Amino acid sequence: MPRDYYDVLGVGQNASEGDIKKAYRRLAMEYHPDRNNGDKAAEEKFKEATEAYEVLRDPSKRQRYDRFGHAGVSGAARGGFSGGFTHFDISEALNVFMRDFGGMGGFDSIFGGGQRARRARRRGQDLRVTLDITLEEIAHGVTRKLKLKSLIPCEVCDGSGARPDTSTAVCPTCGGTGEARRASQSIFGQFISVGPCPQCDAEGTIVSDPCEECRGDGRIREQRTVDIEVPPGVSEQNYITLRGQGVAGPRNGPAGDLIVEFRVAEDPRFARHGDDLVHDLLLSFSQAALGGDFPVQTPYGEEQVTVSPGTQNDTVITLRGRGLPNVSDGRKGSFHVRCRVWTPTKLTPELKSLLKRLAKVEGQPPSNESLGQKLWDKVKEAFGA
Numbered sequence: 001m002p003r004d005y006y007d008v009l010g011v012g013q014n015a016s017e018g019d020i021k022k023a024y025r026r027l028a029m030e031y032h033p034d035r036n037n038g039d040k041a042a043e044e045k046f047k048e049a050t051e052a053y054e055v056l057r058d059p060s061k062r063q064r065y066d067r068f069g070h071a072g073v074s075g076a077a078r079g080g081f082s083g084g085f086t087h088f089d090i091s092e093a094l095n096v097f098m099r100d101f102g103g104m105g106g107f108d109s110i111f112g113g114g115q116r117a118r119r120a121r122r123r124g125q126d127l128r129v130t131l132d133i134t135l136e137e138i139a140h141g142v143t144r145k146l147k148l149k150s151l152i153p154c155e156v157c158d159g160s161g162a163r164p165d166t167s168t169a170v171c172p173t174c175g176g177t178g179e180a181r182r183a184s185q186s187i188f189g190q191f192i193s194v195g196p197c198p199q200c201d202a203e204g205t206i207v208s209d210p211c212e213e214c215r216g217d218g219r220i221r222e223q224r225t226v227d228i229e230v231p232p233g234v235s236e237q238n239y240i241t242l243r244g245q246g247v248a249g250p251r252n253g254p255a256g257d258l259i260v261e262f263r264v265a266e267d268p269r270f271a272r273h274g275d276d277l278v279h280d281l282l283l284s285f286s287q288a289a290l291g292g293d294f295p296v297q298t299p300y301g302e303e304q305v306t307v308s309p310g311t312q313n314d315t316v317i318t319l320r321g322r323g324l325p326n327v328s329d330g331r332k333g334s335f336h337v338r339c340r341v342w343t344p345t346k347l348t349p350e351l352k353s354l355l356k357r358l359a360k361v362e363g364q365p366p367s368n369e370s371l372g373q374k375l376w377d378k379v380k381e382a383f384g385a
């Protein structure tokens with residue numbers, strides 16, 4: 001014959017809910033298996049106290065117990081399973097303790113108590129979009145309008161999914177806790193694990209009379225336009241996360257994020273090296289030999305570069321601060337102009353005779369390789385290689 005529940009907790013018949021809770025907590029802390037090195041007698045006391053608490057904390061079970069004794073709550077402590085009287089096993093007792101005192105007892109780590117299923121509302125999906133941008137847009141930054149097909153909360157039911165003037169009902173499977181208990185067998189005995197309720201998806205409520213507009217989902221389709229501010233200096237390695245701009249969650253769950261990725265269009269005029277840009281300037285043989293000012297296109301418009309007389313092929317002229325802005329500090333990189341000497345391929349009779357005259361007076365190119373090496377060193381310096 002089990003002991004009287006009031007005696008077990010050491011409280012009187014008129015004890016308040018608060019008294020019962022306090023008395024149980026004191027006993028549970030004293031006999032908790034974690035504090036008693038698995039002592040069997042302590043474990044029995046812990047289970048007994050938990051069982052008494054589980055009946056007396058619930059007004060209707062307590063009333064039945066007061067009227068009919070233990071027979072009135074046959075199995076009631078175990079959440080109302082029918083059948084003969086069954087005592088708690090240790091994992092169930094621990095679950096009860098964790099449920100009501102998990103955050104207070106300092107035992108959060110045991111049996112995954114800290115990860116009890118919460119009534120977390122389901123979150124909407126993230127939306128991923130790819131924006132095509134040009135180097136000019138990267139240089140200045142740009143605001144782009146983007147059309148998105150997405151889901152927003154249904155206006156008819158305010159996102160609840162329930163037909164207006166009806167309400168959501170408590171989930172019959174979990175009784176509104178959003179949690180489902182599952183028993184599993186392990187070498188240590190039976191464990192009760194607690195997970196999200198499959199019927200209500202941990203929401204604790206179900207929609208019995210769904211909204212006609214959204215069919216109970218709480219969301220409707222829509223197309224909306226968002227302004228995306230592309231900061232200067234982005235590359236394909238960067239992306240922007242706009243919190244809460246993704247798909248709305250079902251039945252007022254939190255919205256997902258909008259993740260914007262970038263695809264940088266190829267630009268035949270420039271090659272990008274981080275924040276630096278390289279531009280090839282084609283010079284004829286006479287332009288390279290005579291030098292002069294030549295226009296070049298940068299992302300900020302046209303610039304003049306001064307080519308000195310006697311400029312060799314692959315000479316690099318660097319314009320500082322004319323490259324792309326750094327995405328984090330905004331400082332601009334360099335714009336490198338690489339001089340490429342172009343040789344005519346189609347010789348007119350006139351050109352041919354002029355070149356022949358030139359050949360007689362221009363002399364021989366240097367035979368050693370030191371000039372080439374010097375040029376190569378300059379190229380490497382300019383590119384920081």
Ligand SMILES: [Zn+2]
Nearest residue numbers: 154157211214
């Ligand atoms: Zn609706």
Ligand SMILES: [Zn+2]
Nearest residue numbers: 171174197200
């Ligand atoms: Zn449920």
